[in-house]
Amino acid sequence: MAKYECTMCGYVYDEAKGIPNADIPPGTKWEDLPDDWTCPMCGSTKDMFQKIED
Numbered sequence: 181m182a183k184y185e186c187t188m189c190g191y192v193y194d195e196a197k198g199i200p201n202a203d204i205p206p207g208t209k210w211e212d213l214p215d216d217w218t219c220p221m222c223g224s225t226k227d228m229f230q231k232i233e234d
Contacts, residue, residue, distance in 0.1 A: 184210055184229040189222040193229065 181196035193199070193213075198206040202220060204213065210231075218225055 181207070182210060183232050185232045186219045186222060186224050187228050187230055188224045189219065191219050191221040192232070 181194070183195070184193045185191070186193075193210065195209055196206060198204045198208045199220065200206065210226075210229075213226065215226070219228070
């Protein structure tokens with residue numbers, strides 16, 4: 181499971197955790213998020229995220 185960080189605000193999407201309160205269950209892969217998904221903190225699009233290493 182990978183993590184992706186928003187380069188605008190620093191929000192981290194963790195595939196292992198998902199975002200249950202936004203109907204994104206734990207284990208949801210980055211590529212399985214909708215293309216129009218945006219950062220829940222700042223509204224940035226998926227192309228503003230970068231994969232981060234643990």
